[in-house]
């Protein structure tokens with residue numbers, strides 16, 4: 303059963319910014335509307351908590367900056383934040399029982415920067431536990447439902463963020479993307495999901511899952527909104543040694559840029575028989591649109607991409623097994639009180655606090671790092687990762703962006719893959735390669751499949767190549783110039 307978002311959905315920020323700046327629309331009113339919508343849509347289970355008081359205070363302050371004629375760059379952008387990104391004074395559950403009762407003592411740099419430019423955070427969003435999952439069914443707070451069809455998942459692990467944006471409760475949301483958790487839910491909900499280059503946005507305040515892959519990204523209703531947020535979040539941060547000092551361009555300006563002469567790589571590995579025919583058609587359609595807009599299509603190959611999933615699941619589990627060692631019952635959140643002695647307390651706490659998928663990954667990660675197996679598994683995965691990096695280096699000698707599908711299928715049904723971890727892991731087949739290579743990538747809505755479900759296409763860019771990426775993404779988002787050039791189901795968000 304399909305259901306359209308409520309009529310009083312919030313529009314994307316770029317569409318209402320002028321009205322906000324002119325004072326025609328008050329930020330407090332937008333904030334009230336968002337909170338009302340989030341409450342009415344509680345059945346989606348998109349939020350783990352709403353922060354009403356702080357949101358209304360921030361909104362009033364932002365309205366005052368407008369009245370005083372010095373609004374922030376994001377004044378009135380109504381935002382939700384994945385419950386894995388710290389905000390001072392609020393719970394950070396990471397979708398886990400393990401962090402029951404934990405309250406963050408500080409705010410993530412990305413959130414701090416967005417709020418300092420007038421963005422208003424109305425709530426924190428549900429997610430797969432510690433970011434591990436592709437359907438949001440691994441949350442200790444229950445699954446999130448897809449607003450476009452409540453019997454289906456919105457994808458994961460940033461499923462709550464995607465559902466909050468797609469339902470129109472917020473204008474945009476922060477997610478995190480380790481292996482695809484921003485782009486895959488974006489594809490399943492008809493939203494724009496941007497994962498920046500590794501190091502482009504500070505990870506300070508982002509709870510670690512796999513540190514060499516984790517990045518904060520955005521879910522939004524337009525490419526321009528993604529660009530505006532990136533512009534504010536990007537840049538070096540003394541609190542994250544992996545954040546980059548690379549110049550931060552005016553990303554929002556890329557959105558209107560021509561794509562004439564842009565070389566668009568089409569990797570044959572991304573369009574093989576495993577891809578749903580409707581998704582393949584959407585990618586071909588997108589390629590045609592870029593070509594008509596002046597882009598140049600270049601057939602390319604990423605020969606090691608088929609090893610992406612195996613490589614990703616060895617590296618991310620190894621890093622997770624180490625990162626999650628800190629949840630020992632002594633430092634954060636949950637503690638099994640009834641145990642005698644430190645070791646027993648730690649064992650019982652971890653047994654009670656972690657869900658099955660997190661336990662599976664800690665076991666697998668510990669195994670691949672253990673003395674007898676590290677050469678055969680972890681070190682081999684690192685070598686495969688280098689080969690994937692080199693594949694992209696080679697492709698980007700001739701191309702500016704790479705185009706392909708975001709996911710092999712559209713949104714699947716709740717429960718459809720929960721018994722089969724391998725089937726679940728394969729949902730990430732097209733999204734894991736960009737993070738393994740540290741590259742930026744974006745999923746853009748590209749029409750509907752035969753069942754009326756959203757299809758996403760993915761563009762991957764060069765390291766710090768977000769300008770080309772956003773220009774190409776914006777070109778695909780624009781309504782087609784002539785109606786007969788593309789199928790009727792295509793077009794940007796209304």
Ligand code: GLN
Nearest residue numbers: 433435479480481482483
């Ligand atoms: N679905 C992938 C996983 O389960 C990606 C997760 C992510 O990007 N956080 O690991």
